[in-house]
Amino acid sequence: MLRLDCLRAIYPELENCLVVTIMGATAAELHSLGHRPNFFYLQHAMGLASSTGLGLSLCLPDQKVVVFDGDGSLLMNLGSLSTMARYRPKNLVHVVFDNESLLSVGGFPTATSTGTDLEGIARAAGIPTVLTVRAVEDFRAAAKRALEGTQLTTIIAKVEARGPAGYVTDLSLVENRFQFRRYIQSLKRQ
């Protein structure tokens, strides 16, 4: 299963969500499918995409929030699982693309390649719904169910360690940030 195919499968459903991605391949691939003002790419600060999603979902309880996390990023901030589980916002969907690799910095294997079980960690942290998927159709179904549901969900999507040729997009980081905030403020005025 390729992360790009997963993103493509769920892309139509993201139109009305607030989306936060991690850096590198995940950001570049979502961007390549077509940037939207409701997408925020956290191009550094590894580990904090899930924390950002938590902040958004607690402050905007009527808005669906999707975080596209990765194994390397989540392993840097495992405590985030316990904090998310503590507040368990009903409007937060946490997707972890687990390619068992720090792909964007040269493909070094992460601990999930040697047996660390992110599904087990997330469940033990107290995330109410946790599942692992290995096929695009299963990913699409799980993500749709989580988006339509009312329970904090972590989806571990096992993907191949393959990504785009480059990671730099034509969207400046600061432009992305202002556009994202402006988008959210425009929702409030509607």
Add this chain to the structure above:
Amino acid sequence: MPVSLTSSKVIFNALKQCDIRLLSALPETWLVHLIRMAEEDPEVTLVRLAKEEEGVGISAGAHFAGVKSAMLMQNHGFLASINGIVSFAHLYKIPLLMLISYRGTFGERDPWQTQGGNVTEALLRGMGIPYSFLDEIKTVERRIRHAQTLAESSLQPVTLLLTRNLMWEE
């Protein structure tokens, strides 16, 4: 425990007057009253963290959502947050109001706090983070308001160091 309840109340009320509605925190002795007040106040969302750096992401999310927030932490928590501050708040121009208890300075009895005290201000200066002190009750409200104003206008982290003089009644 001689943590000043009076000073904690003044700080908490000043934060609320600045429309701060989300506080992230990791408990430390000087912050116990502030955290309890945040927990008991229905107008404030308290997010108890596992590690202080998470608070940078949570405050960024709150900022995107249009909610004003502040981070409560010890200076060692600030040390643990530095990459988040640089690689998120500075990189993306996120306003952060950081209230940091300034442990390990004159009067410190806990040996384990003393190294953090040595490096806190040097790091704040090195990172280009504007900072000031909360050291007496009569200037707390105004200084918090000014720090919040600067964070919002400059879109960057601003720090207030909570001193022993204000927080500890002994």
